[in-house]
Structure formats: C-alpha cells, structure tokens
Amino acid sequence: MSETTPTNKPQWAMVIDLDRCTGCEACVVACNVENNVATVGAEEAAKGRTINWIRIERYFEGEYPDVRVKFRPVMCQHCEEAPCEPVCPVYATYHTDEGLNAQVYNRCVGTRYCANNCPYTVRSFNFFDHVWDAPLQKAWNPEVSVRSRGVMEKCTFCVQRIKAGEAKAKDENRDVKDGDVTPACVQTCPTKAMYFGNIADPTSEVAKLSKSSRATKLLEDLGTKPKVIYLNEGE
Amino acid sequence: MAAALEQLTHTESKHEASHEVVSALRQPLIEGDKSYGEVTEDICSLLDKKPGVGWWIAFLSSFVVMSAGVVATAHTINTGIGTWGLNKTVGWAFDITNFVFWIGIGHAGTFISAVLFLFNQKWRTSVNRSAEAMTLFAVMCAGIFPVIHMGRPWLFYWILPYPNQRGSLWVNFRSPLVWDFFAISTYFIISAVFWYLGLIPDLATARDRTISKFRRGLYKVMSLGWNGSNRTWSRYETVYLVLAALATPLVLSVHSIVSFDFATSVIPGWHSTIFPPYFVAGAVFSGFAMVMTLMIAVRKLLRLENYITVQHLENMCKVTLLTGSIVSLAYLTEIFIGFYSGNPNESFVIINRSLGSYAWAFWTMVTCNAIVPQLFWSKRIRTSIPAIFVLSILVNVGMWFERFVIIVTSLHRDFLPSSWASYTPTLTEVTIMFGSFGMFFTFFLLFLRLFPVISMSEIKGVVHYARR
Numbered sequence: 232m233s234e235t236t237p238t239n240k241p242q243w244a245m246v247i248d249l250d251r252c253t254g255c256e257a258c259v260v261a262c263n264v265e266n267n268v269a270t271v272g273a274e275e276a277a278k279g280r281t282i283n284w285i286r287i288e289r290y291f292e293g294e295y296p297d298v299r300v301k302f303r304p305v306m307c308q309h310c311e312e313a314p315c316e317p318v319c320p321v322y323a324t325y326h327t328d329e330g331l332n333a334q335v336y337n338r339c340v341g342t343r344y345c346a347n348n349c350p351y352t353v354r355s356f357n358f359f360d361h362v363w364d365a366p367l368q369k370a371w372n373p374e375v376s377v378r379s380r381g382v383m384e385k386c387t388f389c390v391q392r393i394k395a396g397e398a399k400a401k402d403e404n405r406d407v408k409d410g411d412v413t414p415a416c417v418q419t420c421p422t423k424a425m426y427f428g429n430i431a432d433p434t435s436e437v438a439k440l441s442k443s444s445r446a447t448k449l450l451e452d453l454g455t456k457p458k459v460i461y462l463n464e465g466e
Numbered sequence: 467m468a469a470a471l472e473q474l475t476h477t478e479s480k481h482e483a484s485h486e487v488v489s490a491l492r493q494p495l496i497e498g499d500k501s502y503g504e505v506t507e508d509i510c511s512l513l514d515k516k517p518g519v520g521w522w523i524a525f526l527s528s529f530v531v532m533s534a535g536v537v538a539t540a541h542t543i544n545t546g547i548g549t550w551g552l553n554k555t556v557g558w559a560f561d562i563t564n565f566v567f568w569i570g571i572g573h574a575g576t577f578i579s580a581v582l583f584l585f586n587q588k589w590r591t592s593v594n595r596s597a598e599a600m601t602l603f604a605v606m607c608a609g610i611f612p613v614i615h616m617g618r619p620w621l622f623y624w625i626l627p628y629p630n631q632r633g634s635l636w637v638n639f640r641s642p643l644v645w646d647f648f649a650i651s652t653y654f655i656i657s658a659v660f661w662y663l664g665l666i667p668d669l670a671t672a673r674d675r676t677i678s679k680f681r682r683g684l685y686k687v688m689s690l691g692w693n694g695s696n697r698t699w700s701r702y703e704t705v706y707l708v709l710a711a712l713a714t715p716l717v718l719s720v721h722s723i724v725s726f727d728f729a730t731s732v733i734p735g736w737h738s739t740i741f742p743p744y745f746v747a748g749a750v751f752s753g754f755a756m757v758m759t760l761m762i763a764v765r766k767l768l769r770l771e772n773y774i775t776v777q778h779l780e781n782m783c784k785v786t787l788l789t790g791s792i793v794s795l796a797y798l799t800e801i802f803i804g805f806y807s808g809n810p811n812e813s814f815v816i817i818n819r820s821l822g823s824y825a826w827a828f829w830t831m832v833t834c835n836a837i838v839p840q841l842f843w844s845k846r847i848r849t850s851i852p853a854i855f856v857l858s859i860l861v862n863v864g865m866w867f868e869r870f871v872i873i874v875t876s877l878h879r880d881f882l883p884s885s886w887a888s889y890t891p892t893l894t895e896v897t898i899m900f901g902s903f904g905m906f907f908t909f910f911l912l913f914l915r916l917f918p919v920i921s922m923s924e925i926k927g928v929v930h931y932a933r934r
Contacts, residue, residue: 322637340617340622343615344643346554347733352881357546382618453881
C-alpha cells in the first residue's frame with residue numbers, strides 16, 4: 232500500500248457536508264462534462280455498466296409516510312491505503328506523492344482486479360468503445376483523454392485542474408491555497424456542500440472541517456484511510 | 467494383435483498356472499502376467515494402428531467445440547468484454563472460474579508424477595504419463611483465461627517483467643496477478659520438461675519399432691539419440707529424480723499463489739487465510755477426479771484394463787476421499803469463522819451464499835464436493851467402474867461451481883448496497899468455457915495417438931511386483 236513518506240507536497244482532500252446535499256446530481260452532470268465521461272445508454276446501464284465518476288447514493292429512513300431520504304455523493308475516495316493499488320499488475324493505478332489515487336489509462340490492460348477490490352465500487356470499466364453522437368464530441372474537454380475500450384477509469388479529483396492550479400501558484404511563486412483548485416463537482420454544487428483543498432495545510436478549509444465532530448469516512452473500519460471526509464447530518 | 471487379444475483371454479488361467487502370488491496382502495500392479503515384450507507390444511501397437519471410429523467421433527466433436535470457443539474468443543477480443551455478462555460490481559466470473567478450475571485440474575498430474583515418485587508409490591507408473599499430459603493441457607487451457615479476460619489482451623505482455631524503454635516502469639511485484647504469471651509459467655515449463663523427459667526412453671522404443679516414416683522421423687528427433695546404455699539410463703534417472711524434487715513444491719505453491727488472487731483482497735468471502743491449503747486440497751481433489759474420468763475412458767477405449775486396473779482406480783479414489791474431506795473441512799471452517807468472527811460482512815457472505823440468489827450453485831458445490839466423495843468410504847463403490855466414472859465427473863462439476871461460488875457470490879454483494887448487482891453469463895462466455903474443454907480433449911486425443919500412453923520403461927520396472 233502507500234508509502235507514507237513525509238512530503239511537502241499538497242495533500243488533496245475533499246469534504247462533503249451531507250447536511251447541505253440535496254441530491255440534485257448537478258455534480259454528476261458537471262463531472263461527466265468536465266471529464267469526457269461516456270454515456271453508455273439505457274440498455275448497458277440496466278446491465279450495471281454505467282460509467283460514473285461520481286454518483287449520488289440514496290438511503291431511505293423510516294416507513295411511509297414518515298420517510299426521510301438521505302443523499303451521499305460517492306466518488307473515488309483516494310484512499311491512502313487503497314486496496315486497488317497493490318493488485319494492479321502493471322502499476323496502472325498508483326499513489327502519487329500528492330495523495331491522489333492516479334489511474335494511467337495508457338498503461339491499463341483491463342484486468343478489472345482494482346474494481347473488484349474497491350470496497351466503494353467507484354471504478355468504471357469501458358466494456359465497449361463508446362460513441363458520442365455528433366456533435367457532442369465537439370464538447371470534449373481537450374485537457375482530459377478519452378478512454379478506449381478495455382480500460383478502467385474513475386474520479387481523478389479533476390487532476391487537470393489540480394495541475395493548472397499548481398502551475399498558477401508556481402508562477403506566482405507561492406504555495407497553493409484555497410481556491411486555486413476547484414474540481415468540477417465542487418464548482419457546480421448549488422448548495423456548496425463540497426469543499427476541496429490541501430489537507431496538509433492546517434489553515435485550509437478542508438483541514439479545519441476535517442476536525443469537525445461530524446466528520447466521518449466511508450467504510451472507515453476497513454483501514455483504507457479515505458481522503459474524502461463526510462460531515463454527517465446533524466439531527 | 468491377435469496374439470495380444472488371445473493373451474487377454476487367457477490371462478487368468480496362465481496367471482495361476484505359472485506364477486505364485488508372493489503375499490495375500492499384495493496384488494500385482496499389472497495384470498495379465500505380462501512379459502517385457504508383451505508390454506512393449508501392447509503399448510506400441512496402439513501407435514501404429516489406424517484410429518477407430520470412436521476416436522474420430524471424439525476428436526472431431528472436440529475439435530468442433532474448440533473451434534466454437536476460438537470464434538467466441540475472437541468475438542470477445544474484437545468487440546470488448548461487454549460481450550460477457552460482467553458489470554461494474556462483478557468484474558470476474560466465468561473467466562477466472564475457468565482459470566482456477568483448469569489450474570486445479572493440472573495438479574493431479576504433478577502430484578502423481580512427482581510426489582508419488584518420491585514416495586515410491588509404484589502404482590503411479592500406469593497413470594503418470596497420461597496424468598502429466600493432462601496437466602500440460604490443463605495448464606494450457608488455464609493460461610488462456612488470464613489473457614483473454616483482459617480488457618486489452620493484445621497488451622498482455624505488459625505483465626511480464628521485461629527490459630523496456632519506459633524508464634523505471636516495471637511490473638507491480640505486489641500484485642498477485644504478477645505472482646500468477648510466475649507461478650503458471652514455472653509450472654508449465656517444469657511439467658513440460660518432466661513429461662518430455664519421461665517420454666524419451668519410450669520414444670526410442672517406438673522409434674525402433676514403428677513402420678510409419680513420419681513417426682520414425684518424429685520419434686528420432688524427440689528421443690535425442692537415446693541408446694539405452696547403462697550410462698544413459700543412469701543419467702536419465704538422476705535427472706528424473708532431481709526434476710521430481712523440483713516439481714514437488716509446485717504442487718503446493720502454484721495453487722497457493724492462485725488462491726492469493728482472492729486471499730490478499732479486502733472482499734468478504736475472498737479475504738481469508740485458509741485459502742492456500744484449501745485451494746491446494748481442492749486442486750488435487752479435482753485433478754484426481756479428472757484423471758479417473760480420463761483413465762476409465764482410456765482403459766476401455768484402448769483396452770488397457772490390464773495396465774490401469776481397478777486397484778489403480780481404487781487408490782485414486784482414496785486420494786479423492788482424503789482431499790475431498792479436507793475441502794469439506796474448509797467449507798465448515800469458513801462457515802464457522804463467518805459467524806465466530808462476529809464480523810457482519812463475513813456472516814453475511816455465508817448467509818448470502820447458502821440462501822441468496824446463487825444458493826443453487828452453493829448447494830451444487832456442497833453436494834458434489836462434500837457429500838458425494840464420502841461414498842468412497844465404501845469398498846464396493848471404490849471398485850465399481852461405473853460408480854467411479856459418475857462420481858468423478860460429479861466432483862469436477864462441484865469443483866467448477868466452487869470457484870464460481872467463491873468469485874461471483876463474493877463480488878455481487880459489495881460493501882455498499884447501492885453497488886449490489888447480479889451476474890448472468892452470456893452465450894459467448896459459455897461457448898468459451900466449453901471451447902476450453904474442447905481444446906483439452908482435442909489435445910488429449912492427439913496425445914493418445916502420437917505418444918506411448920503408458921510409460922513402458924517404468925511399467926517394466928514394476929511388472930514383477932507381487933509375482934515370483
């Protein structure tokens with residue numbers, strides 16, 4: 232698993248305030264557009280082969296008519312001890328020194344072992360070559376490679392935006408600060424339920440929020456050390 | 467040939483007339499009171515005979531099934547893994563089930579040829595040649611699946627550690643799939659060398675006797691100038707012993723490593739420390755069952771009843787009974803730990819397997835692997851050829867389902883209920899599976915025609931066993 236060597240690089244993390252999430256799925260749409268995520272069609276979706284880098288999980292509490300719905304956006308948790316990483320035979324998925332769980336599409340041979348071993352099932356496999364009905368391909372984000380058949384893909388925390396933010400900070404000869412990097416989902420969230428930043432910087436908003444008494448991590452008992460922190464709903 | 471047949475019919479009377487049995491406890495390993503010449507004649511005559519109708523029917527049907535598998539595989543590679551029934555949650559199913567199944571089948575060959583050799587079990591001589599051939603072909607079948615299950619199989623060589631111009635990019639030695647590559651390639655190489663080495667003296671015998679020009683040429687090249695001198699034999703036996711010692715650890719290591727694919731993961735139902743011994747026992751179990759199925763067919767079709775006797779089959783039944791009982795113990799241990807651990811994920815796996823949507827597969831597995839082999843406690847069943855034939859096939863049905871149950875039932879109920887899914891195989895996957903059986907039998911039937919099916923040189927060493 233990850234070697235936790237001390238580094239002065241930023242450690243990217245996300246905080247999601249479940250109290251604010253309305254389950255509107257704007258983040259899902261923003262992600263699809265930003266990252267050239269393919270639409271597989273109804274037939275394939277029914278077979279459980281959708282490609283989603285982020286999804287909204289719904290949980291229902293209580294009996295009708297006293298029903299309460301809870302929403303939880305789930306994307307790659309960028310685990311510090313990611314179960315997907317050691318199993319890949321070709322290092323197509325590995326841990327960067329910025330705490331990201333990276334996926335190298337060009338290197339992926341498609342064993343699907345990573346997806347099997349992911350407790351969150353956030354990895355999507357390209358079962359076929361996907362087609363974008365014209366003129367949708369003209370909306371492709373040129374910063375993100377389009378994945379071919381037989382390749383695994385997943386949330387990157389919008390690594391292209393991270394790289395751009397880091398470059399900007401470097402140009403200005405300073406460390407990255409809050410606001411330099413905003414992934415598409417965070418940018419789009421109408422209720423501002425999502426926060427993104429450098430958790431290694433104690434002054435960053437994510438670092439402060441991660442110390443909240445409401446902070447939890449998904450399936451924390453598995454020891455995966457996720458980098459996505461959920462703020463539970465207050466009662 | 468006529469003489470040989472006559473020989474068969476007079477076996478009993480001649481046996482009693484000319485030889486005494488040394489001990490009531492010992493049965494001759496080879497029946498029919500064969501002389502060295504008769505052994506050579508019996509085995510070599512099989513090679514020069516024209517294949518019968520039965521062989522052609524078996525061969526052509528195996529070949530057709532294999533070809534269908536090739537077409538289905540080409541379709542998969544051409545179109546994508548989407549031609550299979552997999553989804554985001556269930557990333558492996560038939561592919562890895564078949565892989566583990568075939569690797570398991572191979573284990574009996576190595577067990578018979580190496581472990582039983584070191585333990586001086588003389589009865590192995592009648593079955594080792596075919597069992598080793600079976601190992602070889604089973605490993606070939608197994609090797610196909612890790613390649614074709616990839617999304618981009620044309621890049622399969624990326625899991626090989628070879629010098630490249632990609633800077634420091636190397637394979638991930640922490641991945642069990644890389645360990646698999648080493649385990650399987652080592653296994654294939656050792657099995658092939660061991661099998662070939664054992665064949666050399668027999669190929670020389672066949673070379674000196676055959677009337678076919680093609681065969682003489684083939685055997686001449688393959689027997690490497692074997693002349694049967696004392697020095698040749700001495701070296702041969704030394705190398706054979708060394709190879710047996712090298713192959714023995716493979717019986718344990720190969721399937722242990724295959725089990726690591728599952729045991730090192732975090733998925734409940736996979737993440738288990740008992741997997742290595744459980745898989746090894748299961749492998750020897752299914753392998754012996756396959757040897758029995760094949761040997762019963764071979765002895766009948768090639769009239770080798772004197773060489774592969776009921777005693778041989780009974781011994782194999784005993785191994786099957788032992789390993790089957792170990793497998794049953796593993797099942798019970800899994801169920802016990804599922805509840806004793808107090809981990810809700812673990813106990814859910816047990817409940818889901820036995821009562822969930824794949825319960826039929828689970829109970830097929832339990833019936834065929836835990837209950838059916840217990841019938842081998844009865845000597846009457848252990849010595850009844852039709853009973854052994856049916857039971858050995860049932861064992862392999864059960865062992866196929868065991869891998870299916872482990873893989874699919876563990877995956878389809880993931881940690882988060884939102885990811886729960888189901889799996890149904892497609893025609894493409896089923897065709898590929900049967901295609902692998904077609905390939906196995908095609909190769910095995912060619913082996914029966916091309917090479918001495920029983921190790922003549924080793925049989926001659928035991929032909930006097932329990933005789934005076």
